[in-house]
């Protein structure tokens with residue numbers, strides 16, 4: 001079983017109320033091979049919601065208390081992001097998932113790039129909060145952009 005970002009399966013859980021459908025990932029769910037999750041909704045945030053970015057580091061820094069997640073209105077949503085990540089990990093364990101495919105550049109689901117906290121569309125290398133927690137617990141996480149690559 002594979003954990004996948006819910007927005008990649010066409011579920012409208014993006015901060016804007018939209019989705020990021022990738023047909024091949026939707027098919028994994030249809031075939032009973034993947035479970036869709038949205039860590040930000042699992043953390044209690046509404047949809048739509050203000051976009052958020054990690055300030056002062058990447059996902060692992062948020063987990064260790066060195067960085068925060070803040071939305072574009074200045075509201076600190078670190079706690080919600082951490083709760084959501086923990087719920088995804090719990091679910092992964094429950095279904096026996098050892099792999100995940102998550103949405104690149106999201107502050108929760110990003111795999112190798114995230115936005116840099118300036119809210120100016122600038123990116124920096126690093127993973128999101130959920131990706132970092134899954135990797136710390138031995139789950140292999142790749143982005144939808146790496147699908148089909150070796």
Ligand code: SF4
Nearest residue numbers: 006007038103106109
């Ligand atoms: S938190 Fe992850 S699953 Fe939810 S909308 Fe953002 S990228 Fe998609």
